[in-house]
């Protein structure tokens with residue numbers, strides 16, 4: 001894939017190559033501000049994802065990755081000021097009513113959060129919570145829901161699902177809880193999965209298992225993946241395309257192989273050097289960044 005210009009809007013009316021699919025997600029000129037006096041957390045970002053794309057969004061802490069994800073999912077605090085467009089399959093998400101948005105969540109787009117414990121309800125069993133996600137979108141009998149929940153747990157590597165579904169979140173390990181979140185995110189077969197630092201809170205040994213699970217499930221379902229991570233290794237495992245975010249802007253985009261082996265932006269070079277555990281050399285450092 002040719003390197004894409006990273007700031008500004010995608011060219012309109014660009015000729016589409018034969019057989020190329022319509023984009024699933026189109027983001028145009030997205031800007032998010034948390035306060036009038038602060039610089040925008042996301043600043044005029046434009047990109048699109050086609051069905052089946054697996055894109056990793058990397059960047060240092062505070063670069064705006066989670067804000068971008070929350071803007072797509074419409075999970076920003078009401079105080080955030082949002083301009084620009086976020087279209088999912090032709091629906092402008094910034095314009096939807098809460099009921100329309102609820103209908104899209106889980107069935108069209110879904111998320112795997114960083115912190116499963118904070119996203120599960122401590123007073124309900126995991127089976128009940130998975131079942132509730134099903135019944136919010138589909139009319140199923142209790143038995144049908146139980147069967148689907150047990151299959152979903154089984155598919156994310158939770159054995160003995162008939163017993164485990166009766167567990168409360170605190171009775172599971174961190175890795176198990178993240179498996180439950182993945183099962184929940186995939187339950188209604190969304191087209192777009194947004195995973196925001198899905199392995200950051202896990203032990204290193206468990207991280208590899210969860211990355212492998214995500215890789216398998218995303219490939220099996222042919223889903224579009226937007227993976228947010230500060231971990232370039234995780235992105236390289238799961239994604240074909242990498243976008244690099246710096247101070248609210250996408251400063252570099254290309255295939256994972258290109259960006260990781262021949263980064264062009266000084267910030268990307270320093271990010272890769274940091275991931276390799278060395279101090280960036282001359283020409284890599286933030287002091288030379290062009291923003």
Ligand SMILES: Nc1ncnc2c1ncn2[C@@H]1O[C@H](COP(=O)(O)OP(=O)(O)OP(=O)(O)O)[C@@H](O)[C@H]1O
Pocket residue numbers: 034041059060061062063064065066067068077230
């Ligand atoms: N709810 C909020 N209210 C005010 N400012 C916020 C809020 N959430 C994020 N910010 C600010 O927006 C900027 C971008 O934050 P964001 O969390 O999107 O970055 P990030 O790249 O995801 O960082 P991290 O990897 O640490 O999660 C930061 O300056 C942050 O302080």
